[in-house]
Amino acid sequence: MNNDLSWMLDSALEIPGALHAVLISADGLLMARTKEIGKDDADRVAAGMSGVQSLSRSLAFFCNGSQQQWRQTLVEFDGGWVFLISAGQGAYLGVSASPDVDMADITFRMQQLVGQLGKALMAPPRESLGARP
Structure with missing residues (x-):
């Protein structure tokens, strides 16, 4: 899990009714998660x-x-919603929410978060200035 990105996911949970958020790779691997959901x-x-x-695609x-072009998938359950959107090249953002969540608010927040995540995912890896091969 990328702890550097997990804190960014917490902003999705500021919307009343939002429950959990995950960032996943296109091949289904967990990249980051909010602390309210266990790793398993x-x-x-x-x-x-x-x-x-x-x-969906x-x-x-x-x-x-x-x-x-696929943009979003929304699944409704008796106990709430699951939103899934693209979060950049090869990454997806998923958020679960209670049935009474304001759908416009949560999707807007997710789009904002994708913009932030996109910058973080595109940033070049840090180089160790003191280490030599």
């Missing part, structure tokens, strides 16, 4: 969301042609 559960969520995103043709 977050790993399961990451794998599942990767599959959901893949299935395969349905693009159903929405007026096969050249449609």
